[in-house]
Amino acid sequence: MAREGAPPAYDPAGHDSGLRSALQELRAGRWMSMRALLEQTTSWPRWTQRTQVLAASAAGTDVVRAWLAEEPGSVPAAVMHARVVVERALRAHREGHARTGELWLQAWHACDAAARSAPYDPVPWVCLLALARLDEGQRWDEHRMAPPEPMLPPGPWGLLAQAGKRDPHNREAHHRMLQFLYPRGGSERLAQAAGFAQWAAGSAPPGSALHVLPLYVRVERYRRSASREAALDLHWVAEDATREARQAYDSWFALTPHEERSPLDMNHLAHALWGALRFSEADRVFEALGPYWTPQPWACRAPGTGSSQRAVEVFLQARTRSRSAAQGGGRRP
Missing domain, CATH: 1.25.40 (Serine Threonine Protein Phosphatase 5, Tetratricopeptide repeat)
Structure with a gap:
């Protein structure tokens, strides 16, 4: 860890x-x-x-x-x-x-x-x-x-x-x-991308990294939104977002050997679980990541000047919050 x-x-x-x-x-x-x-x-x-x-x-x-x-x-x-x-x-x-x-x-x-x-x-x-x-x-x-x-x-x-x-x-x-x-294109094409991701994940066997694919589309939707950050946080606790995060955890992370997990996939999963307030599962993904991270998807929450350092800060906040909640019994059912 x-x-x-x-x-x-x-x-x-x-x-x-x-x-x-x-x-x-x-x-x-x-x-x-x-x-x-x-x-x-x-x-x-x-x-x-x-x-x-x-x-x-x-x-x-x-x-x-x-x-x-x-x-x-x-x-x-x-x-x-x-x-x-x-x-x-x-x-x-x-x-x-x-x-x-x-x-x-x-x-x-x-x-x-x-x-x-x-x-x-x-x-x-x-x-x-x-x-x-x-x-x-x-x-x-x-x-x-x-x-x-x-x-x-x-x-x-x-x-x-x-x-x-x-x-x-x-x-x-x-x-x-x-x-x-x-x-x-705009929203129509993004909807088609979401449909493709759902189709790919739905046809993938247990253990496939394609179960993480919908989380990438969700980050892209988040990135393109012009809403305020406080409103954007609601994006991750919506029922479909939580379902996608749990599906990726159960069907990919929990079944895949450590050496076969992509760091980029794990970062997207940790980000989605943290955003969905699934702190216990998020903590396990952060633990598997160890000292490594990828700028995406954390950078989507840190646009503008100094975004690189801000992205690191967001990652650290998410890791600390998930670990604290998991160790303190603040796990969501």
Whole structure:
């Protein structure tokens, strides 16, 4: 358990010590530890998560290019290359960079090559899903396919299905689909995103991280609200919000091994349970987090100047309040 009042640390590796070591080596310009780590990764969920975190760190370097040049036949290197160029294209899009279109095309070709090199790997298809959000007008046919349910919007459903064929209920694939839906319009699209999250969680098996997905949509709704903070707090104690938090706790957190829990998912769950006044459950999630945190979703309660420090303060307040209530018998039934 983290020391009472101790400031949390942001570490993309979280409790994954092997990933942390590989990241340290990568930042020093070395790729051997990354290769060894990926060779030892035997589950698709962990493979997806590790390649994502590694690519975010490698995108500003030539480390993966050096690896691929040294071992041109390496399948993990080809997948990591796709990861890196997709990350660069997404960053260019966010920044409005003039080379976005060029980088997008490079990334698409890298994903296509990785999909052919690794036909059983979900990550190339997850990467193509990530690129779909760059097609803001949905001009590509594969980005406006008919949905599997009539209440869901058209979108890159074929790409999601390809990822799911290789890793059913892949966490990142569904988050990428959610990100595709968010920017397309106002309240109607947000309602469609909520419908998608509920559909995904409702079809997910016990232990799946998709049970946390509705909490992300709820944070997005909260973030977009122009109401005063006091009124916004009512958002989290509403019956449906409390139900979503308890469902995520019971169907995911309580059933999932510690090493398989995403720090970002745990932060969203702790935030939702605290907001719903479910202090006992929130305290258990904070305990599992230990010294680690992620800026989201806490930053949604700390907009404006100094938001980073304010987000840390909100996290600490939530952790202290949950721990105090749980230890003092202030648990909600």
